[in-house]
Amino acid sequence: MNFENRIQKYNSSLTDIDKKITKYLLVNKASIRDKTIIELSEAIQVSPASITRFCKKIDFNTFQQMKFSLIGTSTENKKSDHTFETVYNYYQTIIKSTQQFFSEEQTNRIVKLISSKNKVLFCGIGNSGLIAHEFNSRIYRMGISSESVTDAHDLLMKSSLLQENDLIVCFSNSGKTKPVIDAAQIAKNNKATVIVVTNFEQTVLTKLADEVILISSYRYIDDPKFINSQLPGLFLLDLLTYKLLNNEELMHVRQKTLDAINKYS
Structure with missing residues (x-):
């Protein structure tokens, strides 16, 4: 590491x-x-x-x-006089760095949780909310009952409806986002499973988690013009999506939804 x-x-x-x-x-x-x-x-x-x-x-x-x-x-983290090469190098660095946090065993556990729960709620605020929306967009096309929430009040209401065999996936780079912490606490009280995707361990949010997935922080790129806080989360999303689609039934359902879109759009 x-x-x-x-x-x-x-x-x-x-x-x-x-x-x-x-x-x-x-x-x-x-x-x-x-x-x-x-x-x-x-x-x-x-x-x-x-x-x-x-x-x-x-x-x-x-x-x-x-x-x-x-x-x-x-x-x-080398810089170049050419913008394309500079940003390309930053992407490589962040992906390589994020990969160091993952293990085959943990990602397999996460995939099993997502595919086995009655309902999955993805939540986040700001840029983290964009990752939550994208994850949900991919998951429900596989036939998994899921929803994404990025509004603070909606987070509280939706998490209060979760039950024992449900899952909430919380995205917060800092681990200090209060609406996300509150939603995780409510879900935990309802005995739902809590997954946290974050940059830091040992926060109030991670203490509520059944699984903590660490992703790299873009802030360690020493360039104030580079502000992509979503790339590590998208890398995780692509990894989990790929693993989920190893399941033939999920792949079949995804193809079915795509066929419907292609036919009627």
């Missing part, structure tokens, strides 16, 4: 000193290649022991291992 993903994964356990180290490393990736731990500690104005503890905390065995990971990420 690369440096940025480790920062995401262990964000909740980072102290103020850890965050100071993180900020310096992310801003000065290219310059740390030849720095020793002593030189780096002097530049950041923290002790070498603090850097060692930081490395252990984000699951690197040594300072050198952390440094090589960070240098590799810096190479991946």
Whole structure:
């Protein structure tokens, strides 16, 4: 797992000193290649022991291992004078980074949950709501009873109607979106299964989840002009859609809905 993903994964356990180290490393990736731990500690104005503890905390065995990971990420995030190449490189970086969070076992569990529940409710606010709508659009074409909600009041009402054999899939990059948290809590109280898709573990939202799916954050791309917060979610959506359509019945129903559209449109 690369440096940025480790920062995401262990964000909740980072102290103020850890965050100071993180900020310096992310801003000065290219310059740390030849720095020793002593030189780096002097530049950041923290002790070498603090850097060692930081490395252990984000699951690197040594300072050198952390440094090589960070240098590799810096190479991946290379910029170009050509806009097409720059954005293409960013896409590659985000997809590769997001892939590090997934496992075959977890995605198979998610597919089983989606295909076995009586009803699936996808929810999110803002950009996360766009992913919720797109996921729902694909799922109900497979004959799975589903709905997407992006309005705060509708979220509360729809989640209150969920039952024990239903599923709610919550999209929130920050894990702090209050309407989504409230909807997850209501669904949990009704004994529905809760899946959370987010950038960070150990938030109020993830504590309500039966399954947490981590996706990479675009914010680790060091370019303020690149603002695609949806790409990691779409990558997850494509992966789960592909797996769902391995089911012949779901594929058959999807083809049936497409035939109806083609015939009457």
